[in-house]
Amino acid sequence: xxxxxxxxxxxxxxxxxxxxxxxxxxxxxxxxxxxxxxxxxxxxxxxxxxxxxxxxxxxxxxxxxxxxxxxxxxxxxxxxxxxxxxxxxxxxxxxxxxxxxxxxxxxxxxxxxxxxxxxxxxxxxxxxxxxxxxxxxxxxxxxxxxxxxxxxxxxxxxxxxxxxxxxxxxxxxxxxxxxxxxxxxxxxxxxxxxxxxxxxxxxxxxxxxxxxxxxxxxxxxxxxxxxxxxxxxxxxxxxxxxxxxxx
Numbered sequence: 001x002x003x004x005x006x007x008x009x010x011x012x013x014x015x016x017x018x019x020x021x022x023x024x025x026x027x028x029x030x031x032x033x034x035x036x037x038x039x040x041x042x043x044x045x046x047x048x049x050x051x052x053x054x055x056x057x058x059x060x061x062x063x064x065x066x067x068x069x070x071x072x073x074x075x076x077x078x079x080x081x082x083x084x085x086x087x088x089x090x091x092x093x094x095x096x097x098x099x100x101x102x103x104x105x106x107x108x109x110x111x112x113x114x115x116x117x118x119x120x121x122x123x124x125x126x127x128x129x130x131x132x133x134x135x136x137x138x139x140x141x142x143x144x145x146x147x148x149x150x151x152x153x154x155x156x157x158x159x160x161x162x163x164x165x166x167x168x169x170x171x172x173x174x175x176x177x178x179x180x181x182x183x184x185x186x187x188x189x190x191x192x193x194x195x196x197x198x199x200x201x202x203x204x205x206x207x208x209x210x211x212x213x214x215x216x217x218x219x220x221x222x223x224x225x226x227x228x229x230x231x232x233x234x235x236x237x238x239x240x241x242x243x244x245x246x247x
Contacts (some may be wrong), residue, residue, distance in 0.1 A: 001028075001029045001030075001237060002017050002021075002028060002029070002030045002031070003030070003031045003032060003058075003233070003237070004017075004032055005032075006033045006034050006131070007034050008033060008034055008037055008038070008122070008127055008128070008130075008131040008147055010034070010038070011034035011035050011037070011039055014030070014032045014035045015035045015038065015039050015043070018030065018035050018043055019043070019046065022043070022046045022047050022050045022052055022054075023046075025050060025052060026052060027054075027055070027244050028047070028053070028054055029055045029056070029237055029240040029241060030056040030059060031056070031058035031059060031233050033059045033128075033132065034131075035056075036056045036059050036135045036139070037059075037131040037132075037134045037135050038146070038147065041138070041144060053243075053247060055240035055243060055244060056135070056240070057236045057239055057240050058237060058240070059132065059135055060086065060135055060136060061086065061132075061211065061225060061226075061227045062226060062228050062232040062235075062236055063225070063231070063232035063233060063235035064209065064223060064224075064225030064226060064227065064232070066084075066136075066209075066211050067135075067136075067139060067140070068243075069213075069221075070136075070140045070213055071140070074213060074218070074221065076217065077213075077215035077216055077217045077218055078215065078216045079141060079213050079214065080180070080181065080214050080215070080216065081178070081179065081180045081181075081213075081214040082133075082136050082137075082140065082141070082177075082178065082179040083176055083177070083178050083179075083201065083211070083212045083214075084132075084133075084176070084177050084178075084201070084209070084210060084211035084212065085175065085176065085177075085204050085209055085211075086128075086129045086133065086177045086209055086211070087123055087126075087128050087132075087175060087209075087227070088206075088207035088208065088226075088227045088228050089110055089115045089120065089124070089128075090124060090126075090129070090154075090155050090175040091174065091175065091206065091208065092106070092110050092113075092115050092206050093106040093107055094106075094155065094158070094163075094172075094173050094175065095205045096110075097160060097163045097173075098163055098167070100160070102160060103155070103156065103158060103159065103160075107120060107124065115228075124154050124155055125152070125154035125156060126152040126154040126155075126175065127147070127152070129175060129177045129190045130150040130152045130177070130188070131147050132177060133150055133177040133178070133179055133190055134147050134188060137188050138186075141179055141181065141186050142186065143179070143185075143186030143188075144186070145186060149188075150188045150189060150190055151188070151189040151191065152190045152191070153190065153191045153192060154175075154190075154192075155173075155175055155192050158173060166194045169194070170197055171194040171195060171202075172194070172195060172197065172202055173192050173194055173195075174195050174201055174202070174204075175190065175191070175192055175193075176192075176193040176201065177189070178190075200212055200222045201222070204224055207226075207227070207228065208224060208225070208226060208227065209224070209227030210222060210224040
């Protein structure tokens with residue numbers, strides 16, 4: 001079980017931990033995004049060659065089964081696009097800014113509540129969401145993306161004037177991670193986006209996460225749930241262990 005701190009720049013030392021497990025005939029369960037975001041193809045191939053399981057539900061939306069939903073419940077569908085609110089910290093900040101709080105004040109509150117780290121760069125500049133977008137792209141849509149290839153913009157430049165302008169137009173700001181196919185390749189972006197209030201992601205407030213899968217047979221399928229927390233992350237690990245036991 002690999003639940004150490006995530007490094008989305010190198011994936012280490014977690015990548016080496018997972019390789020060692022596979023090489024010794026052990027299954028691996030991860031909540032650490034690094035190995036899946038940076039070395040999914042290599043690790044999945046090694047797991048298959050060794051006849052072991054590679055499970056990582058907790059890397060995206062924590063205990064909310066975003067990956068399992070797509071792989072199991074939507075197994076008969078083709079997913080053409082994924083959109084999501086994949087970072088709870090930034091969603092909390094944007095929700096608070098709608099009440100009139102400045103970006104700096106909302107960030108400080110998120111830090112007090114434990115949603116944001118002392119150095120919030122990974123969250124507010126979109127690195128965390130980019131890592132999760134790459135996981136969804138490579139695992140669910142057959143991509144071969146790297147985090148550095150994601151078109152990424154954070155929320156740190158948004159102002160109350162921007163929030164007010166969106167409200168006046170019947171819209172609100174969300175940090176949207178998007179994955180899609182274009183010219184035979186899989187692409188991803190993370191960018192602050194004004195969405196209409198009728199959009200399925202517009203009503204997702206606070207530190208909650210959500211993902212919308214656009215499918216050929218069912219249209220848009222949206223899953224909303226907690227994207228962080230000790231209990232939630234622990235449940236993701238439990239769910240993967242149960243899946244391994246069933247297999």
